[in-house]
Amino acid sequence: MKKIIFFLFILSGCVKREEVMRKNFFALGTWGEIVCVANKEICQNGIEKAYREIENLENTLSYFKKDSDVYLLNNFPGKPIKVKEETFEVLKKAKEISNKTEGAFDITVASLLEIWGFYEKEKSFYEPDPELINKTLLSVGEDKIVLNESEKTVTLKNNLTKIDLGGIAKGYIVDKVVNILKREGIKNGLVNLGGDLFCFGEGKDGKGWRIGIQDPDNKEKVVAILKVRDKALATSGQYENFKEIKGKKYGHILDPRTGYPVENEVLSVTVVAEDCLTADALATAIFVLGKEKGISILRNFSVEAVLVSKGKEGIDIWVSPGIEDKIIRGKKWLKIFS
Structure with a gap:
């Protein structure tokens, strides 16, 4: 975001x-x-x-589209969800970068963005109560995302944890598109x-x-x-x-x-x-x-x-x-x- x-x-x-x-x-x-x-x-x-x-990846990685892997994960916390290979790849990389940046990059900030009102354009904006922020912080962290490599399933451990790939999915899509163009013989x-x-x-x-x-x-x-x-x-x-x-x-x-x-x-x-x-x-x-x-x-x-x-x-x-x-x-x- x-x-x-x-x-x-x-x-x-x-x-x-x-x-x-x-x-x-x-x-x-x-x-x-x-x-x-x-x-x-x-x-x-x-x-x-x-x-x-691009259309395929947006349908897979979008926070808002109801058939996306991200939407399913956010609406069924605690349950292992079988995801597409692309989703698994992005989540794996996101966890790695989160670790290397000491948590400064973290895709589990969605619940925080939600309570701050950044998802609702028409919602009146206000600073959340500090207690609500502290409670929501318990759901934040890459350790709340459990990846099963062999099954290609993902589980969100905390019931309040939600992920948003807005800070990484655009870059991933760009990389995929460039690879396609090069395979088609476009060198410039x-x-x-x-x-x-x-x-x-x-x-x-x-x-x-x-x-x-x-x-x-x-x-x-x-x-x-x-x-x-x-x-x-x-x-x-x-x-x-x-x-x-x-x-x-x-x-x-x-x-x-x-x-x-x-x-x-x-x-x-x-x-x-x-x-x-x-x-x-x-x-x-x-x-x-x-x-x-x-x-x-x-x-x-x-x-x-x-x-x-x-x-x-x-x-x-x-x-x-x-x-x-x-x-x-x-x-x-x-x-x-x-």
């Missing part, structure tokens, strides 16, 4: 006989886009197969789902894809532009998705360890990784942990990151050393962390 904004810069200079085709779609409550640079027929076939996979393209994206190939001009990271203080501007190829990117931030009570803003990203919306100096986190599932989950985890702890946790993973945080004079942009040379705009503001 996070609001992610990316600006996509697609340059001119298309290779002969190749065309640029786009497919816009809506899945998991957000807009997405598939961009392919290839022969027209190859693009059409790839996009058609990719879209069928981009898949974007709600700002979780994967760029592969050389881009339209043969020099890579250019991705802009939004300025948290001004959605019309970017703080940096990255040139990427064969990498996934995901950004976590809550400057556009929040509730307000008596003049105080409450962001939609909750700290699974406290039950309250995250409040720290970080404005946004962008993670660059080999796969989008990892980038998706880690962006949330680092945002929850804050700058110092988040940077420390990054060392457990083979990823790069860009952190935008509150500074003494506006904003600071922190980047990991491995991505410094990929930033083609915004260098003068950078601070490098080790």
